[in-house]
Amino acid sequence: MIEIIETGPFNTVQDLGRPGFRDIGVTAGGAMDPLAVRVGNALVGNAIDAAVIEVQTFPFKLRFSASTVFAVAGADNSPLLDGKQLLPWGAHLANEGAVLELHQPPKLARSYIALTGGVDVPALMGSRSTALRGNFGGHEGRPLSNGDRLEIGEVADPAPLPLNGLAVVDPSNAMSDLFPPVVDGVLQVRAIPAGEHHLFSDDGEAFWAQTWKISSRSDRTGYRLSGDPIKPTETIEMRSHGVVPGVVQVPPGGEPIIQMSDANTAGGYPKIAGVIEADLWRLGQARAGGKIRFVRSSHEEARRLEQAIALYVEDIRKTVPMVKRALSAMV
Structure with a gap:
């Protein structure tokens, strides 16, 4: 379980959305940066569509009630765990009682916190995303508030995972030849x-x-x-x-x-x-x-970029278990 200590408006539980219900007026929703969700979940060993916390107003703080592996992806800010700066786009181990803190990113808008096992809120129409306009999904259909407690899903492999500090190159740099940089803002x-x-x-x-x-x-x-x-x-x-x-x-x-x-x-x-x-x-x-x-x-370029993103995420998904096994053999 985690406890929200400090949050601002519009921070919510999100996943990759609930497609397939637009014909009855239900928007797909989901994370604004779906790639960050996929990478964060890959880093902590989840299915890529597991529920995460989307943070778009800062500062944001939460407390872990048990040892938990987590990752922070998305915005260009460095997470703090008990005041110690951590690598972004990385998996880290939080001990019981540890406090995770995120501050305003210098340039980008949203951070995503993935937790091994995923945020365990009820699934509605196949998704755990918060639909703010409909007031359903996520945690009670609303933004997170100070004092909220969120359950974490059961982990398939409950053995300790020595992942602390495992980080990946963020997508903007890893695929810099495919995604043009921001020039003059x-x-x-x-x-x-x-x-x-x-x-x-x-x-x-x-x-x-x-x-x-x-x-x-x-x-x-x-x-x-x-x-x-x-x-x-x-x-x-x-x-x-x-x-x-x-x-x-x-x-x-x-x-x-x-x-x-x-x-x-x-x-x-x-x-x-x-x-x-x-x-x-x-x-x-x-x-x-x-x-x-x-x-x-063009449609051809769009398809080529989608394939490149899929390969980037798949490479992370394949690399993380290999690193886990190597680290486990060392302890």
């Missing part, structure tokens, strides 16, 4: 033209050419972008249609909205583009006030 986001792109004519090119700013009105449902408005060349009446994370819609005001993890299940605004799935984890780490620029991509 601008995150490049790859996208594919969507169904109504042709309605914008020259304004469609303005969408790709300019740098957009993520509005303070952004949240897990969608990122609202500020910039020079873009307008369709003709006004057409559109029926509501299904939308998914990554879809970029343009409301009448002309400033786009990127649907994020808690994306609406349907909407009637024209779709100008769709962010490729392989770039959503980077977008999920962008802060309000951050700058992004859309780069034209």
